Amino acid sequence: MIDINKAIESLNWNKEPKGLYEPIAYALASGGKRLRPTMTLIAAETILNGSLLNGNVIEDVLPAALALEVFHNFTLLHDDVMDKAPLRRGRETVHVRWNNNTAILSGDQMLIEAYKLLAQVPNDKVAGVLNLFNEMATGVCEGQQYDVDFEHMSQVSIDDYLMMIEKKTSVLLAYAMRIGGYIAGATPAQQEALYQYGLHIGLAFQIQDDILDVYGDPKTFGKQTGGDICSNKKTILLLTAMETADAESKAELLGWMMATDRDEEKINGVTEIYNRLGVREACETIMEEHTALALAQLDKLPQNSATESLRELAEKLATRKN
Amino acid sequence: MIDINKAIESLNWNKEPKGLYEPIAYALASGGKRLRPTMTLIAAETILNGSLLNGNVIEDVLPAALALEVFHNFTLLHDDVMDKAPLRRGRETVHVRWNNNTAILSGDQMLIEAYKLLAQVPNDKVAGVLNLFNEMATGVCEGQQYDVDFEHMSQVSIDDYLMMIEKKTSVLLAYAMRIGGYIAGATPAQQEALYQYGLHIGLAFQIQDDILDVYGDPKTFGKQTGGDICSNKKTILLLTAMETADAESKAELLGWMMATDRDEEKINGVTEIYNRLGVREACETIMEEHTALALAQLDKLPQNSATESLRELAEKLATRKN
Numbered sequence: 001m002i003d004i005n006k007a008i009e010s011l012n013w014n015k016e017p018k019g020l021y022e023p024i025a026y027a028l029a030s031g032g033k034r035l036r037p038t039m040t041l042i043a044a045e046t047i048l049n050g051s052l053l054n055g056n057v058i059e060d061v062l063p064a065a066l067a068l069e070v071f072h073n074f075t076l077l078h079d080d081v082m083d084k085a086p087l088r089r090g091r092e093t094v095h096v097r098w099n100n101n102t103a104i105l106s107g108d109q110m111l112i113e114a115y116k117l118l119a120q121v122p123n124d125k126v127a128g129v130l131n132l133f134n135e136m137a138t139g140v141c142e143g144q145q146y147d148v149d150f151e152h153m154s155q156v157s158i159d160d161y162l163m164m165i166e167k168k169t170s171v172l173l174a175y176a177m178r179i180g181g182y183i184a185g186a187t188p189a190q191q192e193a194l195y196q197y198g199l200h201i202g203l204a205f206q207i208q209d210d211i212l213d214v215y216g217d218p219k220t221f222g223k224q225t226g227g228d229i230c231s232n233k234k235t236i237l238l239l240t241a242m243e244t245a246d247a248e249s250k251a252e253l254l255g256w257m258m259a260t261d262r263d264e265e266k267i268n269g270v271t272e273i274y275n276r277l278g279v280r281e282a283c284e285t286i287m288e289e290h291t292a293l294a295l296a297q298l299d300k301l302p303q304n305s306a307t308e309s310l311r312e313l314a315e316k317l318a319t320r321k322n
Numbered sequence: 323m324i325d326i327n328k329a330i331e332s333l334n335w336n337k338e339p340k341g342l343y344e345p346i347a348y349a350l351a352s353g354g355k356r357l358r359p360t361m362t363l364i365a366a367e368t369i370l371n372g373s374l375l376n377g378n379v380i381e382d383v384l385p386a387a388l389a390l391e392v393f394h395n396f397t398l399l400h401d402d403v404m405d406k407a408p409l410r411r412g413r414e415t416v417h418v419r420w421n422n423n424t425a426i427l428s429g430d431q432m433l434i435e436a437y438k439l440l441a442q443v444p445n446d447k448v449a450g451v452l453n454l455f456n457e458m459a460t461g462v463c464e465g466q467q468y469d470v471d472f473e474h475m476s477q478v479s480i481d482d483y484l485m486m487i488e489k490k491t492s493v494l495l496a497y498a499m500r501i502g503g504y505i506a507g508a509t510p511a512q513q514e515a516l517y518q519y520g521l522h523i524g525l526a527f528q529i530q531d532d533i534l535d536v537y538g539d540p541k542t543f544g545k546q547t548g549g550d551i552c553s554n555k556k557t558i559l560l561l562t563a564m565e566t567a568d569a570e571s572k573a574e575l576l577g578w579m580m581a582t583d584r585d586e587e588k589i590n591g592v593t594e595i596y597n598r599l600g601v602r603e604a605c606e607t608i609m610e611e612h613t614a615l616a617l618a619q620l621d622k623l624p625q626n627s628a629t630e631s632l633r634e635l636a637e638k639l640a641t642r643k644n
Contacts, residue, residue: 016464017464017467017468017471019467019470019471020463020464020467078426078427078430081423081426082423082426082427101403101404101470104400104403104404104426105400105404105463105466105467105470107430108400108429108430108433108463109460109463111430111433111434112433112456112459112460112463115437115452115456115459116456116460118452119449119452119453119456123449126448126449126452127441127445127448127449130437130440130441130448130452131441134434134437134438134441137434137437138431138434138438141342141427141430141431141434142338142339142342144427145339145341145342145427146339148341148423148427149339149341
């Protein structure tokens with residue numbers, strides 16, 4: 001498998017004006033899992049029965065894989081401005097290290113750079129890839145807007161929440177898979193299977209994220225748990241609790257949501273309600289359903305070592321501790 | 323000629339989530355000259371010898387023309403956030419009417435919408451148009467960054483300034499022309515002529531803008547003159563004055579630049595120095611050179627009523643009072 005980090009490093013940001021390009025280089029050098037471009041490449045490899053490694057096809061797929069990574073980091077840059085987030089992957093965010101205007105403008109340029117990478121796929125695939133990428137990008141922006149909207153709404157259903165995370169997070173993984181398959185010549189049915197795999201993986205991933213924020217072991221999770229509870233974030237755990245609680249538990253939960261100065265007590269109190277209502281198990285069931293749906297897609301694809309990697313990825317994400 | 327405003331109105335923004343799309347509808351409904359899409363259509367008409375009106379070609383070119391207008395308005399949305407501008411075309415800016423985060427996110431979506439429109443040009447032209455559009459968009463972002471950089475630099479040459487406005491303003495007009503021509507089947511030489519026409523028109527336009535901000539008649543100019551002088555904006559007038567002034571005039575000019583609480587005196591004082599140094603005439607000469615360069619390009623194109631419109635446009639921009 002190609003080294004994604006090396007491919008990202010080989011993108012040249014040593015250009016003028018430095019004020020525009022240095023923040024892009026900084027943002028892209030900050031690591032991360034490189035999950036999206038990896039998925040694009042594995043999707044292509046699945047379709048090509050593993051012949052990607054030795055063929056020229058890698059050159060056809062790689063620009064699109066990199067475009068998805070650049071796009072993902074563009075969204076982080078602008079999201080961090082909107083959320084006033086000070087840190088990202090352990091380093092200062094761009095708007096802190098430089099300023100808001102830099103994060104806005106360099107972010108805009110990153111989005112354009114993603115489209116420049118897209119334009120490098122084989123000529124007869126450009127129009128198709130552009131359409132898929134545009135649908136993806138629209139979904140992500142819509143998801144971000146729903147996320148903002150939900151913060152200010154008193155009633156959000158679990159279905160609303162799943163729709164929101166589907167757009168905000170899963171659509172990017174779904175199209176990462178589908179675009180890789182499309183360039184590799186996947187049939188429409190195979191493209192759909194790749195898409196659905198990415199979509200359900202993404203949903204399972206986000207649900208697991210919510211669970212770990214409460215039930216993760218701080219040692220393996222890598223950060224303090226309970227952050228979502230303290231900030232009253234409408235996670236699938238809280239929404240499940242609100243939908244299943246009796247009047248008394250609901251009142252207790254709302255009481256804790258008013259508390260702003262007793263973090264430790266609040267985390268313990270809310271977790272205790274979650275435990276009593278079986279929230280963790282209910283959410284794990286939803287997560288496992290999506291993992292199963294993702295795995296079921298793989299039967300519709302050629303069976304080879306790349307398909308096996310996708311199977312392992314789904315299982316790893318479902319049992320991850322961080 | 324097709325009614326651009328009607329075509330823009332026919333774009334459908336009545337979509338969910340409203341928080342994302344309503345600001346886009348608002349921004350695009352605020353009028354403006356629609357100069358860029360008009361230029362794209364005229365460029366195509368020139369190449370097709372006026373047959374655009376009756377053909378299906380309009381459907382091929384229109385999406386790209388609209389993409390350029392949507393892109394232009396995207397840049398205004400983000401620029402207004404960065405400049406903290408309260409008004410645009412007499413109405414509240416998006417970040418004032420909503421908030422900064424909305425202006426950032428809806429602006430991002432507008433950029434994506436521009437690419438969605440691009441994807442609607444004929445399939446065999448998509449890759450070519452995408453490349454041209456990406457070059458244009460990169461130029462505009464680079465120009466914006468140079469503009470920011472120049473604010474904080476003590477030494478900016480006239481050449482630096484012309485490079486900056488070429489990127490920030492002219493490149494969009496240049497590619498508006500070239501993309502229209504490209505879709506209409508222009509030869510490379512014709513595309514280059516269309517591009518150069520747009521580039522020089524843009525430079526002349528921006529220089530005239532700087533001149534009018536000092537010498538325009540407030541009655542016809544539509545806004546108070548002297549704003550650039552008050553804010554020490556590095557216009558071509560100020561840069562010309564700094565490059566041509568003797569030590570004494572230079573000291574006097576720098577003195578006025580320190581003054582922050584005597585606007586009327588400052589405007590009169592600086593204008594008096596400009597008059598003494600012949601700054602207006604020097605800048606008008608540069609502007610006329612660019613107008614002449616724009617007009618010279620038209621000789622390389624088919625001669626028809628559309629070419630005549632381009633001739634009139636260049637002459638109108640050069641003698642405009644607002």
